[in-house]
Amino acid sequence: MDPLSREQALALDAADPLRGFRDRFVNNDAQRIYLDGNSLGRLPLATRDRLAALVAEWGERLVSGWPEWIDAPARAGDLLAEHVLGARPGEVTVADSTTVNLFKLCSAVLDTHAGAIVTDRGNFPTDRYVLEGLAARHARELRLVETPADAVAERGAALVLLSHVDYRTAELADLAALTAATDADVVWDLSHSAGAVPVDLRAAGVQLAVGCTYKYLNAGPGAPAFLYVAEERQAQLRSPIWGWFGQRDQFAMERDYDPADGIARFQAGTPPVLALAALEEGAKLTAEAGIGALRAKSVAMCDLIVALHDAWLAPLGFSLGSPRDAARRGSHVSLRHLEAWPINVALIERAGVVPDFRGPDWIRLGVAPLYTSHADVWDALDRLRGLVERGEHHLVDAAPGRVT
Amino acid sequence: MDPLSREQALALDAADPLRGFRDRFVNNDAQRIYLDGNSLGRLPLATRDRLAALVAEWGERLVSGWPEWIDAPARAGDLLAEHVLGARPGEVTVADSTTVNLFKLCSAVLDTHAGAIVTDRGNFPTDRYVLEGLAARHARELRLVETPADAVAERGAALVLLSHVDYRTAELADLAALTAATDADVVWDLSHSAGAVPVDLRAAGVQLAVGCTYKYLNAGPGAPAFLYVAEERQAQLRSPIWGWFGQRDQFAMERDYDPADGIARFQAGTPPVLALAALEEGAKLTAEAGIGALRAKSVAMCDLIVALHDAWLAPLGFSLGSPRDAARRGSHVSLRHLEAWPINVALIERAGVVPDFRGPDWIRLGVAPLYTSHADVWDALDRLRGLVERGEHHLVDAAPGRVT
Numbered sequence: 168m169d170p171l172s173r174e175q176a177l178a179l180d181a182a183d184p185l186r187g188f189r190d191r192f193v194n195n196d197a198q199r200i201y202l203d204g205n206s207l208g209r210l211p212l213a214t215r216d217r218l219a220a221l222v223a224e225w226g227e228r229l230v231s232g233w234p235e236w237i238d239a240p241a242r243a244g245d246l247l248a249e250h251v252l253g254a255r256p257g258e259v260t261v262a263d264s265t266t267v268n269l270f271k272l273c274s275a276v277l278d279t280h281a282g283a284i285v286t287d288r289g290n291f292p293t294d295r296y297v298l299e300g301l302a303a304r305h306a307r308e309l310r311l312v313e314t315p316a317d318a319v320a321e322r323g324a325a326l327v328l329l330s331h332v333d334y335r336t337a338e339l340a341d342l343a344a345l346t347a348a349t350d351a352d353v354v355w356d357l358s359h360s361a362g363a364v365p366v367d368l369r370a371a372g373v374q375l376a377v378g379c380t381y382k383y384l385n386a387g388p389g390a391p392a393f394l395y396v397a398e399e400r401q402a403q404l405r406s407p408i409w410g411w412f413g414q415r416d417q418f419a420m421e422r423d424y425d426p427a428d429g430i431a432r433f434q435a436g437t438p439p440v441l442a443l444a445a446l447e448e449g450a451k452l453t454a455e456a457g458i459g460a461l462r463a464k465s466v467a468m469c470d471l472i473v474a475l476h477d478a479w480l481a482p483l484g485f486s487l488g489s490p491r492d493a494a495r496r497g498s499h500v501s502l503r504h505l506e507a508w509p510i511n512v513a514l515i516e517r518a519g520v521v522p523d524f525r526g527p528d529w530i531r532l533g534v535a536p537l538y539t540s541h542a543d544v545w546d547a548l549d550r551l552r553g554l555v556e557r558g559e560h561h562l563v564d565a566a567p568g569r570v571t
Numbered sequence: 572m573d574p575l576s577r578e579q580a581l582a583l584d585a586a587d588p589l590r591g592f593r594d595r596f597v598n599n600d601a602q603r604i605y606l607d608g609n610s611l612g613r614l615p616l617a618t619r620d621r622l623a624a625l626v627a628e629w630g631e632r633l634v635s636g637w638p639e640w641i642d643a644p645a646r647a648g649d650l651l652a653e654h655v656l657g658a659r660p661g662e663v664t665v666a667d668s669t670t671v672n673l674f675k676l677c678s679a680v681l682d683t684h685a686g687a688i689v690t691d692r693g694n695f696p697t698d699r700y701v702l703e704g705l706a707a708r709h710a711r712e713l714r715l716v717e718t719p720a721d722a723v724a725e726r727g728a729a730l731v732l733l734s735h736v737d738y739r740t741a742e743l744a745d746l747a748a749l750t751a752a753t754d755a756d757v758v759w760d761l762s763h764s765a766g767a768v769p770v771d772l773r774a775a776g777v778q779l780a781v782g783c784t785y786k787y788l789n790a791g792p793g794a795p796a797f798l799y800v801a802e803e804r805q806a807q808l809r810s811p812i813w814g815w816f817g818q819r820d821q822f823a824m825e826r827d828y829d830p831a832d833g834i835a836r837f838q839a840g841t842p843p844v845l846a847l848a849a850l851e852e853g854a855k856l857t858a859e860a861g862i863g864a865l866r867a868k869s870v871a872m873c874d875l876i877v878a879l880h881d882a883w884l885a886p887l888g889f890s891l892g893s894p895r896d897a898a899r900r901g902s903h904v905s906l907r908h909l910e911a912w913p914i915n916v917a918l919i920e921r922a923g924v925v926p927d928f929r930g931p932d933w934i935r936l937g938v939a940p941l942y943t944s945h946a947d948v949w950d951a952l953d954r955l956r957g958l959v960e961r962g963e964h965h966l967v968d969a970a971p972g973r974v975t
Binding site: 192193194195196201203206207209210214215218219222223225226227229230231232233236263264265266267270291292293295296297299300304379381387388389390391392407408409410411412413414417418419420421423424435436437438439440441442443445515521523525526 | 828
């Protein structure tokens with residue numbers, strides 16, 4: 168069978184061991200193809216049910232729910248540790264946003280080490296902003312270099328902040344090699360890999376990491392983030408934000424601040440109970456599917472995007488913005504085009520395909536192996552090819568700065 | 572009619588202009604009397620429906636929901652500003668936890684002023700912990716004084732952090748007088764007043780405040796907190812946590828950090844969309860009832876607790892832990908007793924009354940005027956009197972440190 172045929176895509180879907188997961192997500196528009204799970208994951212049916220149950224539980228149990236709810240950050244953390252991150256129980260917690268967790272871990276590192284702060288220029292904006300703020304606050308030099316490899320080659324660094332998967336190019340960094348290449352503390356942002364790319368933090372020698380849960384972990388818009396500190400570093404590092412959920416014996420309220428042992432010391436305020444339940448359900452689906460199977464399917468689908476790009480899109484002025492080699496790529500493929508912005512708008516409005524756009528000229532096509540199919544990929548690329556061939560991207564309102 | 576009779580309590584309920592609000596909250600246990608809305612508010616029916624709708628919206632709209640969701644922090648903030656806080660549009664936003672917001676505002680003040688940090692020893696633990704951390708970080712003296720009045724009398728202070736309502740005693744601080752009494756910046760924690768006590772931040776000359784939304788604002792367990800910065804201070808102050816939701820033109824991602832104008836600069840990471848919807852519904856109920864009517868009913872019910880305490884409980888060894896004068900009291904009344912802990916356990920387990928306990932000997936009885944009735948108060952105190960008279964608090968498992 169022609170490897171680029173729709174029949175072949177359907178055959179791969181029929182043989183897909185994960186195909187049953189697709190029906191465990193809400194999808195009320197069968198015509199729309201969603202390739203933006205790298206930005207916001209779909210709603211699992213189990214999450215819809217769990218949230219309804221938890222809202223009812225709030226109404227019924229009121230404060231008597233707290234003895235159970237209070238463990239939710241640790242419970243969700245342990246679930247991620249075991250099934251998603253390759254960490255030990257007690258090394259991961261869920262709290263705050265990715266930005267706040269970056270602030271906490273990076274600040275903790277700077278409190279203990281002298282030296283510069285380094286990241287790559289292409290790192291995600293909030294990562295760079297957090298570092299700019301910390302550099303000013305701690306009076307440290309902030310060095311922006313070209314690549315993660317350049318970052319770990321810098322001398323005199325206290326802190327290197329890197330993303331495991333680059334949010335634009337999908338370039339996949341080598342956790343173990345880069346962590347080992349520097350004496351500085353490396354904080355890893357796993358936002359664009361957790362749930363789609365195997366991560367084995369212990370095996371890679373990673374000691375500090377954060378990440379997002381509303382992308383491949385399907386925990387819902389604005390869901391709280393996770394934070395990992397290797398066991399052997401927990402006693403040494405302290406969050407800059409001293410709060411009552413990080414306090415030892417939290418309800419003995421008369422004492423001075425005395426941080427809890429373990430990962431709990433990186434908590435600050437009251438945990439978001441509803442959102443934590445949503446995350447648990449999302450993480451359970453990922454655990455059930457298994458990260459190995461998810462990765463295999465993700466690679467196959469991204470390879471299909473690359474192949475269809477080469478065959479259909481390169482002649483239309485597209486170029487590949489992501490590594491061709493799957494081993495160096497996360498779970499999305501970026502396509503670049505001089506008219507990327509109107510093409511992106513047309514894809515959504517006229518072709519029923521949802522990618523996402525990052526300026527100036529990046530169209531990201533994300534595959535979420537729990538619910539994206541090979542046929543989705545084939546159909547999306549086919550629609551993309553057709554609309555550009557027909558010049559439909561010249562027919563849409565693509566005023567600059569318009570939000571899609 | 573005897574002012575301490577159940578008939579009188581029923582008569583007050585019959586005449587209560589807010590009586591219709593009680594049925595707009597979930598209450599599936601008519602026998603249980605909930606006097607802990609000062610810790611976790613009840614679930615509004617409208618919130619249950621709104622959360623279900625918003626979860627469905629996540630499932631259906633996916634990333635296309637963001638153009639609307641992204642305004643939720645400002646929308647919720649403006650609702651609170653107008654109906655709860657006496658602030659102007661654009662002066663309040665909702666983000667993170669109370670603890671993280673305290674950290675942000677207190678840190679911003681210390682970045683601009685030299686001098687000591689002052690609070691009262693009885694302030695809420697997380698408030699004190701945040702200050703301990705900031706004192707260490709900014710190399711400032713932290714002075715713990717006895718009362719809010721003592722705090723503003725300190726000389727050489729840069730920052731005074733005060734709670735509007737004391738979480739144990741319910742003592743109500745005078746926002747305007749205390750703010751005016753010092754040259755230091757006063758950051759107000761409104762966690763125990765917002766939604767139950769009138770707050771007019773502009774009229775009181777308050778410039779900086781934070782507060783909790785899961786108490787009298789009924790936004791759900793672990794709901795995000797609000798943060799207020801007076802318009803005239805917004806340009807001068809900067810959050811220590813530089814994140815992408817605080818950035819001007821957030822999606823123009825290639826630039827250095829440049830904080831947005833206005834209150835948005837105090838945002839950090841991605842806002843918690845589900846929780847913000849819950850807060851909007853809770854705040855709308857408060858707005859509809861009107862803070863004046865809520866306060867009048869709260870005062871009447873707290874006065875009833877005081878009167879019944881005097882008549883029934885003082886002879887049983889109780890003493891009043893809260894001001895007798897309603898003008899100096901928030902929306903709960905604390906009772907103290909040498910056997911407070913076993914009494915608290917017995918109240919919950921044997922009498923179906925839910926108060927809350929703060930060590931070593933404080934039983935807090937909170938009234939939430941949206942759903943607490945005068946009859947609730949009468950019945951709760953009657954059950955409390957009965958169980959102590961019968962010595963039932965000696966029949967429960969009240970091991971120290973047990974969580975209720």
